[in-house]
């Protein structure tokens with residue numbers, strides 16, 4: 268399966284990097300961008316990919332075309348490529364936030380009204396290391412198209428097919444959410460440094476603690492509170508720490524922050 272990625276910015280290059288590391292996609296990734304130096308830099312790190320400055324050229328042999336430009340550029344890029352697409356064969360995936368399926372369909376229904384299978388997918392930056400979370404919606408797509416797209420994004424981490432009305436919530440939890448997790452890590456590292464660890468040591472401790480927590484939760488299949496109960500001795504220090512965090516608004520801040528990153532909230 269040949270994949271072309273339009274846009275070599277943060278997300279386009281993260282997807283290219285995640286896919287280039289998979290045997291099944293070797294030699295099948297092309298990336299196009301307006302900037303040649305950016306493409307050359309990307310190719311230096313990922314010698315197996317092809318680069319191309321023209322979007323139409325990049326789409327030519329692709330089975331799946333991933334649009335990874337800023338949302339305000341999506342309409343222009345679709346208008347540029349739509350007449351050269353084979354709508355029966357080629358699949359288009361847009362990862363632009365806030366541009367829904369209806370708008371994408373409208374941008375495609377050009378002069379002849381032809382529309383390819385369209386996917387609107389919201390991944391997060393962890394696709395770069397194959398540990399992403401991608402929310403998937405689609406229109407005009409048959410089973411074969413869905414399988415192809417699920418194969419691509421499944422190789423980049425977890426996928427979840429959702430109703431389009433949940434896409435913004437998914438983005439808040441995961442695409443924005445990864446920043447909230449990094450902020451927690453940073454805060455905990457700062458505490459560790461104040462308590463006597465070197466920054467690199469503190470970061471290693473917090474990363475491993477976070478990793479361990481996630482694996483424990485996955486393996487036990489339980490609720491986080493059950494795992495919390497196991498480490499909170501009555502009258503002990505953990506509950507004192509938790510209650511102090513809550514006094515400072517920890518849970519409320521997390522919930523409010525996630526809700527604030529959904530447009531209109």
Ligand SMILES: NC(=O)c1ccc[n+]([C@@H]2O[C@H](COP(=O)([O-])OP(=O)(O)OC[C@H]3O[C@@H](n4cnc5c(N)ncnc54)[C@H](OP(=O)(O)O)[C@@H]3O)[C@@H](O)[C@H]2O)c1
Nearest residue numbers: 274275276277278300301335336337338362363364390442
């Ligand atoms: N960041 C996230 O976590 C996240 C998560 C989900 C979805 N998204 C979506 O991902 C998309 C890309 O975001 P990003 O952060 O990767 O943006 P970005 O870093 O700005 O990348 C976009 C790239 O596209 C290039 N470009 C602009 N016009 C082009 C054109 N006509 N043809 C080909 N390439 C062109 C840009 O070049 P110049 O810099 O030279 O303009 C830039 O290299 C956005 O729509 C965003 O909503 C992001």
